[in-house]
Structure formats: structure tokens, C-alpha cells
Amino acid sequence: xxxxxxxxxxxxxxxxxxxxxxxxxxxxxxxxxxxxxNSDLGGGDRLLVLKPDxxxxxxxxxxxxxxxxxxxxxxxxxxxxxxxxxxxxxxxSSEGVEELDIWVADVYDIITERLLDDREKSLAGTxxxxxxxxxxxxxxxxxxxxxxxxxWETGAGPVDIFGYDSDGNAVLAExxxxxxxxxxxxxxxxxxxVGFEDDFVESEVRGIVVAPSISEQAMDLVEExxxxxxxxxxxxxxSSETTSLSEF
Amino acid sequence: xxxxxxxxxxxxxxxxxxxxxxxxxxxxxxxxxxxxxNSDLGGGDRLLVLKPDxxxxxxxxxxxxxxxxxxxxxxxxxxxxxxxxxxxxxxxSSEGVEELDIWVADVYDIITERLLDDREKSLAGTxxxxxxxxxxxxxxxxxxxxxxxxxWETGAGPVDIFGYDSDGNAVLAExxxxxxxxxxxxxxxxxxxVGFEDDFVESEVRGIVVAPSISEQAMDLVEExxxxxxxxxxxxxxSSETTSLSEF
DNA sequence: GATTCTATCTCGCTG
DNA sequence: CAGCGAGGTAGAATC
Numbered sequence: 421x422x423x424x425x426x427x428x429x430x431x432x433x434x435x436x437x438x439x440x441x442x443x444x445x446x447x448x449x450x451x452x453x454x455x456x457x458n459s460d461l462g463g464g465d466r467l468l469v470l471k472p473d474x475x476x477x478x479x480x481x482x483x484x485x486x487x488x489x490x491x492x493x494x495x496x497x498x499x500x501x502x503x504x505x506x507x508x509x510x511x512x513s514s515e516g517v518e519e520l521d522i523w524v525a526d527v528y529d530i531i532t533e534r535l536l537d538d539r540e541k542s543l544a545g546t547x548x549x550x551x552x553x554x555x556x557x558x559x560x561x562x563x564x565x566x567x568x569x570x571x572w573e574t575g576a577g578p579v580d581i582f583g584y585d586s587d588g589n590a591v592l593a594e595x596x597x598x599x600x601x602x603x604x605x606x607x608x609x610x611x612x613x614v615g616f617e618d619d620f621v622e623s624e625v626r627g628i629v630v631a632p633s634i635s636e637q638a639m640d641l642v643e644e645x646x647x648x649x650x651x652x653x654x655x656x657x658x659s660s661e662t663t664s665l666s667e668f
Numbered sequence: 669x670x671x672x673x674x675x676x677x678x679x680x681x682x683x684x685x686x687x688x689x690x691x692x693x694x695x696x697x698x699x700x701x702x703x704x705x706n707s708d709l710g711g712g713d714r715l716l717v718l719k720p721d722x723x724x725x726x727x728x729x730x731x732x733x734x735x736x737x738x739x740x741x742x743x744x745x746x747x748x749x750x751x752x753x754x755x756x757x758x759x760x761s762s763e764g765v766e767e768l769d770i771w772v773a774d775v776y777d778i779i780t781e782r783l784l785d786d787r788e789k790s791l792a793g794t795x796x797x798x799x800x801x802x803x804x805x806x807x808x809x810x811x812x813x814x815x816x817x818x819x820w821e822t823g824a825g826p827v828d829i830f831g832y833d834s835d836g837n838a839v840l841a842e843x844x845x846x847x848x849x850x851x852x853x854x855x856x857x858x859x860x861x862v863g864f865e866d867d868f869v870e871s872e873v874r875g876i877v878v879a880p881s882i883s884e885q886a887m888d889l890v891e892e893x894x895x896x897x898x899x900x901x902x903x904x905x906x907s908s909e910t911t912s913l914s915e916f
Numbered sequence: 917g918a919t920t921c922t923a924t925c926t927c928g929c930t931g
Numbered sequence: 932c933a934g935c936g937a938g939g940t941a942g943a944a945t946c
Binding site: 456462463465466475481482483488490491529535536537538542543546654655 | 730
């Protein structure tokens with residue numbers, strides 16, 4: 421069943437780590453974790469990924485998330501223990517010590533490769549994208565809306581957008597790149613309660629939530645609090661002419 | 669530089685997928701993602717992981733999270749396109765279509781292995797563990813505390829623990845397996861506001877947050893609202909005798 | 917270093 | 932299926 425001896429595997433891992441290579445092993449193993457929580461994972465087939473930055477991943481044949489892992493900054497040791505190859509990863513942080521122990525019974529296959537990847541990833545459709553679009557096109561929030569500032573400090577945390585509507589009322593706007601859930605509405609509610617207790621009469625400050633959609637319960641809250649939901653998807657393409665054309 | 673031809677790699681992937689194998693390729697590739705967001709990742713060395721459940725992972729040599737990915741349920745096609753091996757993964761859901769395109773310029777190495785892993789993972793130190801400990805040992809919350817119910821519906825969502833203190837006051841307790849942040853305190857505040865507006869006088873209902881620690885800002889809120897913070901770590905071992913011994 | 921917040925969060929559970 | 936909340940969340944930004 422085993423394509424590689426544990427001894428050969430150990431040597432290959434040792435050499436690979438010297439070269440700062442990323443290592444992938446297809447193995448049968450057991451795993452134990454002790455740290456922020458404690459977990460035990462019985463014997464099964466998994467992929468082990470050992471990255472030069474200390475990251476350790478234990479992937480099963482299903483799901484996107486690893487079944488166990490160590491975050492960057494960990495350091496691992498390994499060696500033969502009886503008829504198993506033991507890998508021990510460890511990391512200390514302010515929260516305490518984290519330990520991951522992997523007992524490898526069989527190594528089916530192994531890859532070691534020095535990976536060079538310094539490319540930045542461009543990402544569009546984030547909450548930051550939505551915010552900058554609304555700052556550039558405040559009429560998407562409401563006709564006549566003026567943005568006063570972003571990340572305005574309320575005392576309960578920074579609100580995404582602070583501005584004024586066409587009647588001169590102060591407005592706080594909360595943005596989400598995904599569907600609005602009740603939590604987002606409560607958050608906006610807190611900003612209004614805390615942020616304006618001294619400077620304004622609360623009833624004169626309006627609340628607006630902006631997102632591509634909103635859940636039913638969240639919409640109930642929006643209405644209960646007298647807020648407004650504005651539909652806007654961060655992924656939507658806005659032609660630069662839309663603004664001026666809509667004025668005509 | 670390339671250890672395998674793209675043509676050989678394609679054949680190996682094809683065979684592996686027939687066998688429901690998990691596939692790992694060490695490659696040089698570019699990646700584009702269009703779905704819940706849009707991203708572009710220029711050329712670099714990465715590990716590609718293709719799982720039989722449709723999961724696709726693109727891992728760089730650093731960090732725990734993949735640089736790009738597709739979640740379980742995706743389906744992928746692949747083939748030679750010019751001097752590259754193109755892999756296209758796609759998935760449709762209620763939110764729309766997601767697409768991941770990977771253009772592989774070089775294949776350094778490849779693993780294909782049928783992984784069998786049906787083991788459940790035991791996990792300890794979760795919020796659920798903390799809750800059941802407090803239900804079994806209510807005196808850890810307060811001397812004389814009685815648990816009435818868990819997941820009690822408040823109208824603003826279910827509260828972790830509902831009970832009564834030694835004076836007969838109703839108490840809502842919010843649990844966290846990690847440090848309490850301001851959000852957790854606000855959550856408890858909402859439960860009290862909404863859950864007891866009719867049945868109780870709010871001032872007679874107390875709020876308790878239970879966690880291994882609490883942030884400074886969260887503690888300020890706890891005091892402002894007249895709540896109590898109880899220190900309890902879900903990882904702590906509680907000997908079964910602790911309770912009875914502490915009574916003497 | 918501690919805290920807060922976003923996320924293509926993922927994942928499981930519940931209606 | 933939608934929605935909601937926990938997570939060993941991870942990771943970035945900010946203080």
C-alpha cells in the first residue's frame with residue numbers, strides 16, 4: 421500500500437525544508453491538536469501541506485477547509501517514532517501555546533517544490549469598492565445626498581458614511597457587500613444612539629443601509645427603526661456617464 | 669523547468685478524476701475568479717488541489733488560506749489551450765454563477781491519490797462545551813444560580829442561558845469561547861431590551877457574560893449596562909468533584 | 917501587542 | 932432553500 425518508506429519520506433522532507441520548499445504528502449495519519457481548542461482526528465487518508473512560513477494544513481478528500489491546521493509562524497519538527505513518522509508543529513502566541521501532532525502511518529506520495537509567488541491579487545467587489553463608488557456617486561444613496569466623511573467616529577465605532585440628505589438632515593449609512601442581516605441594522609442603530617446623544621436630537625438623524633439585498637428580518641428592523649434600505653451591488657459596473665445622464 | 673508535459677498532466681488528471689482521486693499539482697499559473705467578487709492573480713508558482721467533491725484550492729507558498737478557491741459542489745473541466753493547460757471550475761447557486769479559471773503554464777509535479785477519510789473529528793473547548801458545563805455546574809455562574817433553559821427565544825434571537833439568581837431575579841447569560849468583545853455585550857443588551865419588554869420590568873432582569881476574558885471596551889460596556897462578567901474558559905478541566913468539594 | 921472589522925469567509929443547523 | 936450564528940475562524944488595518 422505504501423509507495424514510499426517512512427525513512428525515505430523523512431529524508432525528503434528534511435532536504436526540502438533546507439531549500440525552503442513547500443511539501444505535500446499524501447498519507448494515512450492521525451492528528452491531535454491542542455491550543456485554542458483541543459481536537460482528535462482518528463486514522464484516515466489526508467493531504468499534508470507544509471509551507472516554508474510554518475503553515476501546516478491537513479486536508480481530507482472533502483470540503484474547502486482543512487480538517488486541522490497551524491497558522492503561519494509555526495515551526496515543526498519530525499522524525500521516526502516506532503513504525504510511524506511523527507510531525508510536531510508548535511507555536512506560541514499571546515493566547516498560549518498551540519500544538520499539532522501528526523502521526524503518519526503510511527506515505528503514499530510526496531511533492532516538494534520551491535514555490536515563488538510574489539504577485540499581488542487584485543480584488544473587486546469588496547465593501548471598500550462599494551464605499552468609494554458611493555462617495556463618487558452620492559446620488560446612488562439618495563438624490564441630493566452629500567457625503568461629509570467616511571469612517572466617522574461615533575463613539576460606538578466608525579460608521580461607513582456620514583453625510584446629509586437634501587433636506588439637510590444628518591445621515592449615517594452602513595454598507596455591506598452582501599445581504600444585510602439583522603446584525604448590520606442593529607449596528608447602525610447603535611451608531612445613531614451613541615454617536616449623536618450630545619450633538620444632535622436623535623430623531624433628526626436618519627439611518628440608511630446599503631447592500632445588494634436584505635433579509636426579511638433585517639427589513640423588519642429597518643422599518644421598525646425608520647431606516648431606509650438602498651439596493652446597490654458592489655459588483656455592479658457603473659458607467660462613468662450614468663451620473664451625468666441621469667441628471668437629464 | 670517543467671518536469672511534466674502539459675499533455676501528460678492532462679491525461680493524468682483525466683484518469684485521476686475517473687477514480688475519484690484527489691489531485692495535487694505544483695504549477696506555474698495565472699488565476700481569474702468571477703463570482704461573489706472578481707479577482708485577478710498574475711503568474712506565479714502555486715499548488716492546485718482538486719478534490720472529488722468539486723473543491724478547488726490554489727495555494728501559494730505562504731499563509732493558511734488559499735489565494736483562490738472554489739467551494740464544494742463546483743465542477744471543473746480542463747484541456748490544452750495553446751501552450752497552456754486551462755482548468756475551468758464553475759458553480760451555480762442562488763446567488764449567481766461562480767467561475768474560476770486557471771491557466772497553467774508549467775507543471776512541476778503531480779500527485780493523484782484516492783483518499784478515504786470517514787473519521788469524525790472530536791473537538792473540545794467550544795461554546796457548546798462551555799454551555800453544557802455551566803448547565804451542569806450552575807454555581808460557576810453564581811452561587812445559587814438556577815438554569816431555566818438554554819437557547820431561550822427572546823425575540824431578538826435565542827439567548828444562550830436563561831435562569832434565575834439566588835434572589836429570584838431573571839438572568840440572561842451570554843457565552844463566548846473567546847474573549848468578550850463589545851459586540852457580545854450589545855447582543856446581550858438587545859436580548860434584554862426585546863425579550864422582556866412585556867413580561868418583566870427590565871431593571872429586574874440581569875445580564876451576565878461568561879468567557880475566558882474580556883476586552884477593556886467590552887468591560888466598560890458591561891459596567892455601563894450593569895452586567896456582570898464571569899471568567900470561565902471552555903478549555904478548563906473541571907473535575908467532577910470540584911462542585912461537591914467546594915460546598916464544604 | 918491588543919483590538920476591531922472584513923471576508924469570494926466556511927460550515928452546520930434550523931425553519 | 933434561506934437565514935442565522937459559531938469558528939481553533941484568517942488576515943488586514945488601526946490604535
